[in-house]
Amino acid sequence: MSTGPYNYSYIFKYIIIGDMGVGKSCLLHQFTEKKFMADCPHTIGVEFGTRIIEVSGQKIKLQIWDTAGQERFRAVTRSYYRGAAGALMVYDITRRSTYNHLSSWLTDTRNLTNPSTVIFLIGNKCDLEGQRDVTYEEASKFAEENGLLFVEASAKTGDNVEEAFLETAKKIYQSIQDGRLDLNAAESGVQHKPSQPGRNNLSNDQQANKDNCAC
């Protein structure tokens, strides 16, 4: 790696998706701030958070996009899937409808991301065991059938939150190591910002090549 000892070597883009109210923003907040937001307003847009983690001795900067879950924004939030290396797909274990919608979220993810995108299914609010509406086994089976990583987590207690984000990164990192993730292709993930031409594309490319030789 050409980067100094203090710098991260990768930036992974994550998106968090799922029905409204399932706790996407709370998960992000818990991950970046280690705090729970008891009354979190609906996300009207796409929130942005970042944290640097380490995987196999590599510093990785996660850029996390937390999308609005409301149905009416669905068409717009679809713009944000492109170029995501990881997708955290969240449902609420106390509301079956949020689980039932997973297949539609999954379809979007599969259609709008590239095949190497790591999809992690999170059954959130596992602290509310008493109100459980979706069994662990059922969801776990769904995940297995669709080749998804899966945990039940709680943005409130922090259970499994760290794990979900880190496991996703590990999986992505593995894909890079195995050469399954074509970095040059991932780089072509379209920027949704018209004002930002691909200023970094060239350097990305060079860096990508460098990295490929190194590993």
Place this chain on the structure above:
Amino acid sequence: MLPAQQDVLNIVQAKFLAAEVVKTIHLNVSVVDGPLENDNRILTLVEYNKSFALFVLVSSRIQPISFSDLSIESVIPLDQNFSFETEPVSGQNYVILIIRYKQNKYEFKIEIGKESCNFAAEIIHAKEVSLTGASNFTWLEKYFGTMNQANRNSETSISDQSDFVLIREGMAQGQASINRESMLKYQMKLREPEFTQKQEFTIFVGTWNVNGQPPSASLKSWLSVDEKPPDLYAIGFQEIDLSKEAFIFNDTPREAEWQKCVMDGIHPNAKYRLVALARLVGMQLAVMVNNQHYQYVKNVSFDTVGTGLLGKMGNKGGVAVRLELHNTSLCFVNCHLAAHVEEYERRNQDYKDINARVNFRKNPQAIKDHEQIYWLGDLNYRITDLTNTQVKTLLQRNEINTLLRADQLSQQRERGNVLLDYSEGDITFQPTYKFDLHSDIYDTSEKARPPAWTDRILWRGKGIHQISYRSHMDLKISDHKPVSALFKSEISVIDQTKFRKVHEDLLKKMDKHENEFLPQVMIDQTEVVFDLVKFREPQARYIIIANTGVVPAEFEFIKKLDEASYCKDWLGILPFCGSINPGEKCDVKLEVNLETDLESIYDILVLHLKGGKDMFITVTGNCQKSCFTQSLSSLVRIRVPIMQSNPQQYNLARNNQSPILYSVPRELWLLVDHLYRHGLKTRDLFESSALHEELIRIRDWMDFGSQDPLPGTPQAVAETFVLFLSYIKEPIIPFELQDVCVAAASNFQNCRQLLIQKLNDIHRTAFIYICMFLQELLKHSNDNGYDAKTLASLFGDILLRDSIRNAKPQASRGKANFMYNFLVNDLSALLIPK
């Protein structure tokens, strides 16, 4: 403080956060050597939590009235890299204020007076405070992002650029300009005691002026006299080559010869590796390290400075090597200062020049910024006020201390003229200069120079203990004797586990900062609902974007995937992008202007913060139907004014499913009829623009129907007529026919043929109807001033309008030619008998 200045200070304070206190300002400062010398700079000293920084603000007005008149040009932290001085300009009432920060130099012209005196005093005080505490300058990070692009220096460049980026998107504007690496390094240094422990290393420093002699003796008696092998050697020579060639070309075979001799002469009980070898003409400095420590040596760099002839030649001057051993920065300087007894001031100056000019181009860059500095060489300071005989007598009596009182270096150091803050061990050896070659006898030549301690070793920094300081009388090939000093120096060695912990902790903290430094804004509404939207009756709503973060927020409305623009064509956003400073607000006007046939408007706008989140703003509203945006074919199917038609009738008509009731739309007929009766003789009928309200009255009269006569002047009705034809859903000559029409324009029969064969009945009838009206107008040319050519070009663009509004009317001429045919020929044969 003067009253005006107090006012400005309040304005300047508004540019900063409340906790960032503006201590003092200096107005009317101009930049020396700027492209334009204008005195609109304001030097501002700001304190945050006992750390100070100097901001150079540019005011867009001579006297700023609001903080938005100010922009930040430079930010200079008052840390150890900061220095400043003033330079008077003779005969002028101003001074040049020179501020240095690392390799940057800023020069300002300020008027001499109370203000400048106070200001300078404040800065001196601030720097002292800044340096005593462990000042933390992280608060400045956010301002680097706001600096005028052109004035950014290379140090605040984007560190991310060198990163390998998988997906590079949306870096926060504020953080992009922070050099993350140097920030971390800086923070790590502050917490060094947490992850390091002191270990003693032995450092051997030697210096010898070899008087141009080739190496011909073993150096063991100099370099290898201690029992244990030292951990590090720094060996300096002067005058290894006195030849002209060496002086002019700075190239000499002696370099390698002496270096080999050194390697042969160093302690045999350890293996050493050369870390750096620096040479300038006759001055050479080699640093060797015990093999076992080699891997802990980092960031090696050297520089040379000539202070000899012309103040720059390399016959005198210094060579310096810097390195980091574990976590301690070391600097070795070997110098050869100006000769001659009386030239001690020149020597002082050489010393200053070496300090000022050595630049390692690595952090830290200057000699003085290293934790441990070892200064060696032929400093050339002599013994004054004593005759040669007196000196020799004292030496014979071994009264070295008496003699030392006459040592120029000791005197100059005491006066603070040279090597300030440096220490030197007690000298117990005889002067090392000047001997007859190959002897221990002081100069017996005619010149009979008095002996002197020209060859010295000093040090500066914490944790350095000198074990011995001596000369080596056995080496006799030069007129100087070599000198050496052995040190036990505390080096901070990193405990890897603790280092990792602190490092991780800091990374986390910085991470958190990163999230804090993301731009944050609040908008007062995310749902904008318009009142009933009417044709060409603009309606505005305002949203307020408030910057609630700590960095300037650059916002922009961005387009969604697969869309051409950031908003639909019925909406205008002003401004659609901009920058808001922390604590400030920006009103954004959303204006809807309906010019197409829509039942309702609906869109989700994406408000993007550069480097931050995106917000969605939903815009909705219901629209009022209007005849203006319908198609001819629906209008001819609606019997009553459009607002009187019931939804069912209206929908059937829209889908061309109800019977045709009129040969031309009643709206068109109403307008033409009115103009026919009231406007034929009106001069410049189509060229005056009516009041907006007037047009709206006519629109409503047509859409709703009324018993009253058509309101408005003939000109207003004429404009309505033009509007009607311009906004009708499909132009009278449909888009797909326009090219053939233009192509046929030169021949009326062809044009006629086209109309009959290609144009549907409804459009053809309307077209002929309009042309016949225009022909009627031409009959009154004398009154209204129109000729066929003018009308042809006016209506060519309207009846054959472009599919994209406001497109360049390239084909205007052809369209006019086409129209012209129908204004000057008899059209009666074209009308279809019904």
